[in-house]
Amino acid sequence: MANLIFHFCFIFFMVCSGLCQSHFTNSDRGALLAFKSSVRDRYNNLQNWSNSSSICNWSGVTCDSENENERVRILSLAQMGLKGTLPSQIGNLSFLVKLDLSSNNLYGKLPKELFQLQRLETLNLSYNAFGGEIPSSMGNLFTLQHLILGNNSFGGIIPKSISNLSRLETLDLNSNSLQGSIPFDIGRLQHLKILRLSVNKLSGIMPPSISNISSLERLILSLNLLQGYIPIEMNKLTKLKIIYLGGNKLTGQIPRSIGNFIMLQELSLSNNNLQGGIPNEISNLTNVKNIYLDNNQLSGHIPKSIGKLTTLQELSLANNFFEGIIPNEIRSLTNLKIMDLSANQLFGYIPRGIENLTMLQNLNLENNNLEGSIPLEIGNLQQPETLLLSQNKLSEYIPSEIFNISTLKVLSLYDNSLAGSLPSDFGYGLSNLQELYLWGNKLSGRIPNI
Template sequence: MTFTIHFNFGDLEAIQHGEPLVSFFLLHVLTALLSHDLPNFISHQFHYLALHAFKYSVRHPFNHLANWSNTSSICNWAGVTCDANTERVSILNLADMSLTGTLQPQVGNLSSLVELDLHSNSFHGELPKGLLQLQKLKILNLSSNEFDGKIPAWIGSLFFLQCLIFWNNSFKGVIPPSVSNLSKLETLDWNDNFIHGSIPLEIGRLQHLKILHIAGNYLSRKIPPTISSLSSLEQISSSHNSLTGYIPNEIANLTNLKMIYLTHNQLFGYIPRSIGSLTSLQELDLGYNNLRGDIPNEIANLRNLKAIYLDANNLFGYIPRNIGSSISLQELDLGSHNLQEQPAALDLIIAVVGWWAVLPTSSFGWQYVLAFI
């Protein structure tokens, strides 16, 4: 039996830091040769070296990585979970450990990784292309760090991703159209970054997407009609951007929607009457836009609504008679409009709303009235 070993000892030198890793490695090579289990050994050692490279590229002031040493199995290291059958690293969860540093490309050598969670630390810099080697990855959570640079197009080649969570970083650039290649994606949360440009038309290809959070960025232009193809969508949040144009009528196709947050944009036109088809909707926030016209009567069809925010637009006409007919309704904000209340509608609102209501009223000079029920 013949074995050929290709190994870069430069990696060892870069992370050695006084530990006898070379002799440790060579000793285990001999052990593996004798047991004829060299392929598994090589894989295990690449994982070992990748984790060591990770450890020595970050600061861990609270010593959370103290047991990351060759005196114990990597499967017992803090934040590391191994597959029970292969003993290869499958999960690396180092969330909220006050770690500071950059993400090194060697992390891509953790080829069996299905979950990488580094949220709530202080990592910075750009995403290393080495992540592209993590072809089994299902969950990538880098939220609440200081990562920057553009979100790379190669992110769309991590085909097994189900959750891609980057909120509260400093990513810039545009939403890469290649993200539409992530056919298994269920959660895309990129809130609170510096992403600009438009929502790509290709996003409609994400048939399994349930959560789309892109609020708190610098997105502009229209909401693409292709968003109506996201048949599994339950939450859409694109608040605090600069989106313009109409709310597409096609939104009525998203019958699984439970939450719509489009507040603080520059949307104009009418509230589409087709919104009355979204019978699973629980929260609707269209406040602080340039919407005009009346509040559609069809909104009374939304019997599961808990909160409605339509404040700070240019709405006029009558408040729909049955707007408070939902037994779940707890919050209603129609403030700062030229709306006229119908007595029957006002009585129903006061009878049903459980927490608070903000209504325009002529008897108070069209100022807010806060009614605690």
């Protein structure tokens, strides 16, 4: 009798297991087919999505290899030209770990069922046309590590529930129409490495709680309406590699604690209302490649310590109130490709050490008070494409060495006090020249044929 009962229970278990397996498989299959029916598949990328084959063999579908029930683990359909909406059945893919629908033409609001996917680690819906508000139920995806919703049409505020996503490493809401302030509780995201909220309409201050995210490597808040000071507390973020705060309404000074960011590679504070000088501590940024401080109200001298930034490739200090001389220490910036110091109040001579900048491609010193002659050494530059020295007080003759820079495309020397005549054959050396500006000088002689 006992054997009979055991045999009956075993058969019952096997039948139920088969039914459960069939149920789960059909549930995932139904969800995928619902998605297929809700989109226009212009390039037939979903052509093999049919009942005649296993869903694990469908394009963009990866199943759980350790699960006999063939549950969908990854749905990756990026850049497939799909157009349509996201159906509610997407919430039935309960084993889904990664959903990547980026770079398509999907639109509409996100279905509430999406936020039932309790195993989801990566949600990438970027470069689509999704709209509406980001629902507070987003905070229910507790396992989420990468939330990427950039380049859509989301509006409203950033929900405070985002701070519930304690495992989050990437938060990218770039290029939407988000308003309101950055949630103060964002500092609770202790594993965050990338915070990208640029190109929105966010206002208010930068919350000091950001300084609690010690793991942060990229802070990208540019092109918003943020006000107030750069928080001094940010000096704790010693792992930062990228800081983009340009295109806001930030005021105050560049904090001296900027020297703490010894791993920093890119710094952009341009197009704000920052005042004061460049702190000497900037010399600690020995890994920095790009510094953009243009279009502010910065003043004082360009610090000599800037010569210690030997990894620097791009330096823009244009449209400020810097004065004094261009420090000769710039000769150490041998990796520099772009230097823009235009529209300041710099005076003195163009330093002869400029010949050391053999990588320089674009030099802009326009609209200052520079005087003296153009140094002969400028002709030793190996690959400049743009040389802009107009609207200064430069005098004497134009060195013939300039006319041998074959890479030069734009040469602008107007509104100076340059004298002498142009060599008759200068067009041969400047074989790639596209733009030449010489008016407002004291040049004489004939205009050569070029």
